[in-house]
Amino acid sequence: MARVAASPRSLLGHSYNLVGVVAALVILAWTLIAIFAPAIIPHSIGDIVDDDYFGPMRQGLWLGSDYLGRDMLSRVLMGARYTVGISLAAVAIACFSGVVLGMVAAVTGGWLDTCLSRFLDAMNSIPSKLFGLVVVAAVGSSIPALILTLAVIYIPGAYRFARALAVNINTMDFMTVARVRGESTAYLIGSEILPNIIRPVLADFGLRFVFIVLLLSGLSFLGLGLQPPLADWGALVRENIGGLPFAAPAVIIPSLAIASLTISVNLLIDNLPQKIRDRDT
Amino acid sequence: MTNLVEVRNLRIEATTDAGRIVEIIKGVSIDIADGEIVALIGESGSGKTTVALSLMGYARPGCRITGGEINVNGKNMAALSEKQRAKLRGTDIAYVPQSAAASFNPSSTIMEQVIEVTRIHGLMPPEQARKRAVELFRALSLPDPEGIGARYPHQVSGGQLQRLSAAMALIGDPKLVIFDEPTTALDVTTQIDVLKAFKAVMRAGGIAGVYVSHDLAVVAQIADHIVVLKGGEVQETGTTAQILSAAQHPYTRELLAAFEPRPRQAHADTDAGAKPLLRIDNVTAGYGAVRDNGLPLIRAVDSVSLVVEKGRNLGIIGESGCGKSTLARVIAGIHPAAAGDIIFDGKELQRAAGKRGQDQLREMQIVFQYADTALNPAKPVEDIIARPLAFYHQLDRQARSKRVDELLDMVRLPRTLRYRRPSELSGGQKQRVNFARALAAGPKLIICDEITSALDTVVAAAVIDLLKELQRELGLSYIFISHDLSVVEAICDEIMVMYNGQRVEQITPDRLQAPSHPYSKLLFSSVPKLDPTWLDGLVRDPELVSQYGHR
Numbered sequence: 156m157a158r159v160a161a162s163p164r165s166l167l168g169h170s171y172n173l174v175g176v177v178a179a180l181v182i183l184a185w186t187l188i189a190i191f192a193p194a195i196i197p198h199s200i201g202d203i204v205d206d207d208y209f210g211p212m213r214q215g216l217w218l219g220s221d222y223l224g225r226d227m228l229s230r231v232l233m234g235a236r237y238t239v240g241i242s243l244a245a246v247a248i249a250c251f252s253g254v255v256l257g258m259v260a261a262v263t264g265g266w267l268d269t270c271l272s273r274f275l276d277a278m279n280s281i282p283s284k285l286f287g288l289v290v291v292a293a294v295g296s297s298i299p300a301l302i303l304t305l306a307v308i309y310i311p312g313a314y315r316f317a318r319a320l321a322v323n324i325n326t327m328d329f330m331t332v333a334r335v336r337g338e339s340t341a342y343l344i345g346s347e348i349l350p351n352i353i354r355p356v357l358a359d360f361g362l363r364f365v366f367i368v369l370l371l372s373g374l375s376f377l378g379l380g381l382q383p384p385l386a387d388w389g390a391l392v393r394e395n396i397g398g399l400p401f402a403a404p405a406v407i408i409p410s411l412a413i414a415s416l417t418i419s420v421n422l423l424i425d426n427l428p429q430k431i432r433d434r435d436t
Numbered sequence: 437m438t439n440l441v442e443v444r445n446l447r448i449e450a451t452t453d454a455g456r457i458v459e460i461i462k463g464v465s466i467d468i469a470d471g472e473i474v475a476l477i478g479e480s481g482s483g484k485t486t487v488a489l490s491l492m493g494y495a496r497p498g499c500r501i502t503g504g505e506i507n508v509n510g511k512n513m514a515a516l517s518e519k520q521r522a523k524l525r526g527t528d529i530a531y532v533p534q535s536a537a538a539s540f541n542p543s544s545t546i547m548e549q550v551i552e553v554t555r556i557h558g559l560m561p562p563e564q565a566r567k568r569a570v571e572l573f574r575a576l577s578l579p580d581p582e583g584i585g586a587r588y589p590h591q592v593s594g595g596q597l598q599r600l601s602a603a604m605a606l607i608g609d610p611k612l613v614i615f616d617e618p619t620t621a622l623d624v625t626t627q628i629d630v631l632k633a634f635k636a637v638m639r640a641g642g643i644a645g646v647y648v649s650h651d652l653a654v655v656a657q658i659a660d661h662i663v664v665l666k667g668g669e670v671q672e673t674g675t676t677a678q679i680l681s682a683a684q685h686p687y688t689r690e691l692l693a694a695f696e697p698r699p700r701q702a703h704a705d706t707d708a709g710a711k712p713l714l715r716i717d718n719v720t721a722g723y724g725a726v727r728d729n730g731l732p733l734i735r736a737v738d739s740v741s742l743v744v745e746k747g748r749n750l751g752i753i754g755e756s757g758c759g760k761s762t763l764a765r766v767i768a769g770i771h772p773a774a775a776g777d778i779i780f781d782g783k784e785l786q787r788a789a790g791k792r793g794q795d796q797l798r799e800m801q802i803v804f805q806y807a808d809t810a811l812n813p814a815k816p817v818e819d820i821i822a823r824p825l826a827f828y829h830q831l832d833r834q835a836r837s838k839r840v841d842e843l844l845d846m847v848r849l850p851r852t853l854r855y856r857r858p859s860e861l862s863g864g865q866k867q868r869v870n871f872a873r874a875l876a877a878g879p880k881l882i883i884c885d886e887i888t889s890a891l892d893t894v895v896a897a898a899v900i901d902l903l904k905e906l907q908r909e910l911g912l913s914y915i916f917i918s919h920d921l922s923v924v925e926a927i928c929d930e931i932m933v934m935y936n937g938q939r940v941e942q943i944t945p946d947r948l949q950a951p952s953h954p955y956s957k958l959l960f961s962s963v964p965k966l967d968p969t970w971l972d973g974l975v976r977d978p979e980l981v982s983q984y985g986h987r
Contacts, residue, residue, distance in 0.1 A: 170453065327809045327810075327812075328804040328806060328809040329809065329810050329812045331770055332804070332810060332873070333823075334789065334790075335769060335789045335797060335802065336797060336823075336824060336827060336828075336877075337789075337790075337792075337797045338827070347812055350812070350815065353814075429453065
């Protein structure tokens with residue numbers, strides 16, 4: 156798929172291709188929107204500005220209006236803030252904990268490895284939506300609770316991934332050399348293993364980010380995510396689902412937003428710049 | 437056309453990841469007559485395998501045949517379409533890979549794989565193919581020729597597998613067989629059987645061959661002509677006798693010189709009462725479940741004792757699987773012993789490295805065979821060498837940087853190499869960095885586990901010379917583990933022969949000609965000599981071979 160892209164170009168000792176650049180630009184755009192949304196939205200997200208509901212795209216209401224006649228453009232821009240922000244926080248927690256635990260388990264081995272692996276396998280076996288449902292039912296829906304729930308759901312996957320990579324590195328002779336030198340576990344995982352697995356771990360980070368965006372959207376769609384009047388993209392799709400028969404932009408635009416972000420992240424991962432090893436150019 | 441193979445002005449180019457085009461074969465011309473075996477020799481990176489593969493019209497991914505003619509049996513392989521080439525592969529030209537173990541499919545029987553060629557090309561009915569295969573097994577002197585085909589690849593030894601892959605190549609009655617370093621991964625005792633079998637079959641069938649190798653002594657036994665390659669160019673061609681006796685090119689001479697027995701370093705003999713640096717008594721170690729007597733189920737090292745004196749070197753030699761590497765790991769504490777004592781510098785050592793003191797760890801360093809895996813590929817050379825300096829000696833950044841320069845000088849590497857990653861170094865350079873890291877610790881004893889086995893003859897000789905020099909300067913002791921007798925002979929004061937986990941004999945290099953233990957006799961007599969008549973004239977005691985050889 157992505158390999159079909161234009162022939163590689165090079166910059167600063169790295170080769171990259173067009174698909175990767177476009178994907179990176181889309182992600183950058185959504186990030187900037189998430190940061191500056193409050194300053195650029197034309198209307199407040201709670202204001203009813205249209206006489207009709209599911210209004211069409213027109214001047215002043217560039218993306219139409221939603222089921223209450225609120226400005227869709229403002230709501231999508233603000234939604235980016237929640238979708239990107241919550242997902243990013245959750246994926247950072249999930250990957251950091253998962254990768255650190257995974258490397259420690261691989262390096263230490265023995266009973267620690269067994270206990271951690273079995274416990275996280277058990278966690279992994281709980282269906283993610285069901286887990287989210289139970290947590291929201293128990294503690295209610297708030298942004299910190301959402302972030303933590305999403306993080307916990309994705310820790311086992313990150314753990315398994317990092318452990319599998321680290322186990323391979325762990326069998327290398329340079330690990331043995333470092334061990335007989337008397338190095339600590341912290342040095343072993345931080346300095347010997349991490350630099351060797353960082354690329355796949357970053358790719359996994361991106362993939363997991365996509366999963367979390369989709370899960371968050373799914374939870375919001377079920378009404379378990381952000382509560383009104385706040386709305387992320389998933390919630391926007393859900394509250395405007397009634398507009399589907401009218402082909403209202405209000406239901407299509409947030410879906411496109413979700414798609415553009417997740418697909419871009421995926422394409423970027425597949426087309427990360429490659430370091431050029433041939434130095435004689 | 438007079439010759440079976442006529443390669444004229446062959447050029448092959450490779451494209452690097454930066455899009456730069458490199459010419460890796462620069463106008464090579466080779467002739468091979470019917471039934472003649474031509475050896476391609478040269479160091480790694482000289483293009484010998486690339487040339488050999490091009491005879492099948494094949495270029496590895498990223499490479500392209502850009503010029504010249506490759507005439508094999510009257511057809512220009514370079515000009516044929518891929519489909520036409522595929523038709524010739526297996527019938528006109530066959531290939532025997534370096535690692536037979538990696539080239540067999542572990543999930544189907546050997547017979548199925550050997551006769552696959554006849555099925556693909558529709559050469560003969562399966563029944564006839566099986567019969568032909570059994571004939572070949574017999575010709576290659578494989579044990580149980582009737583039954584071996586029913587086994588799976590993991591059920592036969594490495595030497596047998598290598599001969600089976602030759603059977604696979606020969607079943608299509610090719611006119612030319614390409615051998616790509618087929619015995620490099622084998623023990624010397626096994627290598628002989630394989631070489632003898634190859635030679636007999638090729639001679640009987642009148643088949644021409646290309647033999648790729650960097651081992652001149654092996655090549656001398658099997659080849660009629662030798663082509664010496666370096667940097668993608670032919671340096672010298674000649675008959676085997678010509679090359680061996682009157683080599684013209686400096687590189688060829690260098691190759692030959694690596695075989696000459698070097699004068700051993702005369703040690704200012706330490707007085708007889710010198711304190712031993714390392715002494716191990718009745719050490720046993722192994723793998724598998726621990727039994728009631730506290731010993732493991734499979735004993736890789738069985739009651740071995742040895743002594744290393746200060747400033748002197750001990751060589752440990754034996755075939756693969758004899759427990760020599762396990763012994764090294766036991767001494768270093770990587771694989772804790774199940775029984776026995778290790779006394780280092782007058783103090784008893786804990787069996788596990790994790791329980792030893794920092795100074796004890798510092799004073800005994802281990803250098804591994806594969807520098808590729810022993811150096812962290814994600815770190816530049818300076819970080820790799822500087823780590824022991826920071827860890828053991830708590831040097832600050834400036835002092836470390838200065839010391840790294842000194843260490844690079846010591847192992848004869850240019851200082852500018854410090855910014856490179858291991859993947860950007862050659863095999864010999866990597867092994868030197870590997871060694872510099874051990875030196876950085878400031879050790880008294882360095883355990884060298886097959887450190888020259890992955891290197892070319894010339895490079896290995898240079899590394900050995902370096903080790904000797906450093907010993908003179910720094911007063912180190914080495915334990916030198918190898919399966920290569922000539923290497924051990926060049927550097928060690930004492931040689932211990934191991935077989936099946938046990939020490940069978942300890943001798944000094946002066947008495948190498950007269951080993952007393954039968955296994956040592958077999959081992960020492962199996963080391964190939966440059967003399968081309970050596971293999972044919974070699975008579976081995978059949979009783980010894982059946983007792984210790986892994987046929």
